[in-house]
Amino acid sequence: MRGLIYLLFIIGLPVALLAQEQQAPAEEQQAPAGEQQAPAEGGEQPAPAGGGGEIEEEETVVGVAEYKIEDAMKPIVDLQLKPFEPVDSFILMKEKGLEKRLPAGIDKELSEVVKLNNPFLRRPVYPKMVVDKIVINLGKFPKPDKWKIVIYNSAGIPVKTFEGRGGLPKKIEWDGISDKGTPVIRPGERFTYRVYLERKSGAKRREVREIPEIVGFAISDPKGNNMVYLNTEYIFQPGRANLQPDGEERIVEMLNFVKEKYRGNGPVEVYVYATNNFLYEDRAKVLKELILKNAPIDPEKLRIKQGYFGPGAKYERIEVKFRD
Numbered sequence: 490m491r492g493l494i495y496l497l498f499i500i501g502l503p504v505a506l507l508a509q510e511q512q513a514p515a516e517e518q519q520a521p522a523g524e525q526q527a528p529a530e531g532g533e534q535p536a537p538a539g540g541g542g543e544i545e546e547e548e549t550v551v552g553v554a555e556y557k558i559e560d561a562m563k564p565i566v567d568l569q570l571k572p573f574e575p576v577d578s579f580i581l582m583k584e585k586g587l588e589k590r591l592p593a594g595i596d597k598e599l600s601e602v603v604k605l606n607n608p609f610l611r612r613p614v615y616p617k618m619v620v621d622k623i624v625i626n627l628g629k630f631p632k633p634d635k636w637k638i639v640i641y642n643s644a645g646i647p648v649k650t651f652e653g654r655g656g657l658p659k660k661i662e663w664d665g666i667s668d669k670g671t672p673v674i675r676p677g678e679r680f681t682y683r684v685y686l687e688r689k690s691g692a693k694r695r696e697v698r699e700i701p702e703i704v705g706f707a708i709s710d711p712k713g714n715n716m717v718y719l720n721t722e723y724i725f726q727p728g729r730a731n732l733q734p735d736g737e738e739r740i741v742e743m744l745n746f747v748k749e750k751y752r753g754n755g756p757v758e759v760y761v762y763a764t765n766n767f768l769y770e771d772r773a774k775v776l777k778e779l780i781l782k783n784a785p786i787d788p789e790k791l792r793i794k795q796g797y798f799g800p801g802a803k804y805e806r807i808e809v810k811f812r813d
Contacts, residue, residue: 608785611745614738619705619717619746623674625661625682631694632656633686640682640700644801648673648680657684665708674706676720677804705739707746713813715750717743721762721772721805728764730771737779743809744784751811757786760796760808769795776807 625638637652638661648667665674679699686694705719724736733739751757759776763769773793781788796808 608783609748611748612741612783614742614745617742618723618739619707619719619742620703621664621707621709621746623663623665623700623703623706625663625700627657627660627684630657630684630686630696633694634689635687637685638682639685640680642673642675642680643678657686665706666710672708672716674703674708674718675804676703676705676718676806677722678703678802705743709750715746715811715813717746717809719743719807719809721807724807725772725775728768730768730775732775740776740779741783743807744780747784747786747809747811750813751786752813753785753787753790755812756790756792757809757811759791759793760810761793762796762798762804762806762808764803764805766795 627638630636632655635652635654636657637650639647639651640649640663641647649663650668651661665672667673679702681697681699684694684696684698703720704723705717707718708716719739722733723739724733725731726733747757759773759780761769761773761776763772773795777791777793780786780791796806798804
């Protein structure tokens with residue numbers, strides 16, 4: 490029995506001592522009754538005992554976010570870009586609505602870089618040399634009773650006729666199509682026109698003038714056929730495959746028309762008219778690289794072929810043909 494009591498005493502003693510050590514710090518932290526604990530240096534005065542003051546709640550600053558996460562997750566479904574729709578016209582029509590939904594932190598410079606490097610974008614070039622109509626400014630003529638204007642190619646063959654009664658119009662616009670309904674424009678070729686005037690008295694007048702040089706020309710017909718012609722002199726150096734200083738700009742201008750009309754269906758055929766086979770092959774390589782770099786055309790649908798000159802004068806040129 491004594492052994493059991495002695496064993497309980499030995500076990501209980503350390504436990505009691507440990508409990509006293511834990512209780513002591515807690516008692517030291519309590520100030521004596523009726524005394525106020527001194528504040529720490531630089532600290533705030535505690536509130537008086539017995540409710541002499543109220544503890545102020547910590548102020549919470551709440552700001553309104555400019556963009557909400559749930560808004561950022563909403564897809565912009567009403568600004569869809571159609572396949573092969575030119576990006577510049579897409580932006581022109583809808584960019585204001587799109588910009589309102591983009592974070593303000595996006596740099597303007599960055600957005601411009603994205604636009605300029607998009608192959609769908611029609612890049613503006615200056616001066617513009619690829620046109621879709623020839624404007625003939627007639628100037629002042631005596632008022633006739635009947636008039637006729639005939640356009641001739643370089644061989645002197647009439648290709649297009651305009652006529653009417655009364656005073657002449659100030660200008661005539663020609664789409665490059667002959668009276669037979671076929672395109673007759675060849676960049677590099679010189680065209681002339683003659684103005685025929687006639688009065689009831691029998692008096693007649695004829696005047697010959699030259700149409701300004703045609704650098705590039707684009708034609709579209711109601712059947713969906715599209716053609717672009719470009720004078721090679723403005724792209725390559727004479728007899729070489731080296732580009733002129735603004736040669737790439739002329740290719741870009743030609744491709745602007747392709748981007749506007751082409752929808753990715755069917756082939757894009759490029760005919761290169763050169764004076765010899767070696768020159769054709771060298772220029773064809775350069776053209777292929779420039780076209781694939783500046784336009785979203787499937788390489789499998791891009792077909793570059795050699796153009797063969799017909800009888801008569803040889804005009805080095807590039808012809809691009811495709812359907813809508």
